[in-house]
Amino acid sequence: MLLRRAAVVASRHLFNRSYAQSAAALAPLEEDPSVLPALEYLDGFPRPDPKHNETILAIPRSASGTSASEKERKAGRVPAIVFEQEDGQHGGNKRLISVRTNQIRKLVNHLGRSFFLSRLFELEVREGGFDVDGDEGSRFVVERVRVLPRKLHLHSATDAPLNVTFLRAPSHALLKVEVPLVYRGEDVSPGLRKGSSLNTIKRTAKFLCPADIVPPYIDVDLSELDVGQKVVMGDLKVHPALKLLQSKDEPVCKIMGARVSDQRRK
Missing domain, CATH: 2.40.240.10 (Ribosomal Protein L25; Chain P)
Incomplete structure (x- = not known):
């Protein structure tokens, strides 16, 4: 029994470090949750606002x-x-x-x-x-x-x-969540300050999340984006225990420059 529990802990530890498991390993763990290491929200990442606890x-x-x-x-x-x-x-x-x-x-x-x-x-x-x-x-x-x-x-x-x-959603559950995306940094984005526009392609991103650390939203940083640059799914900063369930190359947003016809009118 001790060897079995040790194997469960080792398996969970491997998930947290490598973030790559087989589909079977991503199913809810049916072992005693008390033997599994607890996961917590990390500093610098969004966490649920307690004022909405209900x-x-x-x-x-x-x-x-x-x-x-x-x-x-x-x-x-x-x-x-x-x-x-x-x-x-x-x-x-x-x-x-x-x-x-x-x-x-x-x-x-x-x-x-x-x-x-x-x-x-x-x-x-x-x-x-x-x-x-x-x-x-x-x-x-x-x-x-x-x-x-x-x-x-x-x-x-x-x-x-x-x-x-x-x-x-017990602590040992892994949940597929469409997490909302919140865009920040529009006021300092080099591309937007030049008069370009933001093409918002995605409003949510799908992640496999341990139940204890489901993010309320994910920040999309636009503060360094110039004309023609984009953010893709793989650029999103999330807790390392979350697993992206979409292609990391899928576009999230892009800074679009003015069309040639629009520039000529000026």
């Missing part, structure tokens, strides 16, 4: 389908599902729940849709229901777990939340 309240839901979902929405609730992370999406430990419409709407409005989908929350599922105005309802807790919102469906006209999918 427990999402939920109640169990027995029925599914269009009619049942409409009844939930009319009652001020959003139909939702909680899956095991990644592989559990196809019939794993699935739980049907409903969450408060006003709570999900508030979080999405405060954070933005992309940032909501890259942030972990505590989810508390309670028997006995809750009032749409925020009454906590029964204190009998069915499940309390950290989750990552995986999918969010909004009404096309009103942006009201229609349904949400969550993934359980």
Whole structure:
């Protein structure tokens, strides 16, 4: 048993140093998480703002389908599902729940849709229901777990939340996350100061992230970019334990010079 645990620790250590594993090794580890080294956010990289820490309240839901979902929405609730992370999406430990419409709407409005989908929350599922105005309802807790919102469906006209999918996110989980990109340094970029324009190609980047260090966003530094220069996925500065799931040569943005016809008009 000691040899087996030592092998698990060595495997995790290799992931942190080499960042290159087989697909099988990237699945959630089923060993005792206490034997795995903890990962923490590093200085200089974005970390979640604690002011947005919030427990999402939920109640169990027995029925599914269009009619049942409409009844939930009319009652001020959003139909939702909680899956095991990644592989559990196809019939794993699935739980049907409903969450408060006003709570999900508030979080999405405060954070933005992309940032909501890259942030972990505590989810508390309670028997006995809750009032749409925020009454906590029964204190009998069915499940309390950290989750990552995986999918969010909004009404096309009103942006009201229609349904949400969550993934359980224990510390040993590895999560595929579309992390928002935040562009900085426009005011000092040599190319932009010359009157060129920024061609924003990507708004998110897909990474495989250990659950304890999912970044809320990734900074894209434009401060040294001149006309014709670009940033590619491989240029993004992230925690070394994150694994890029896109080509490192895929363009993120480019400083575009003025067209010849535009220069002649001047």
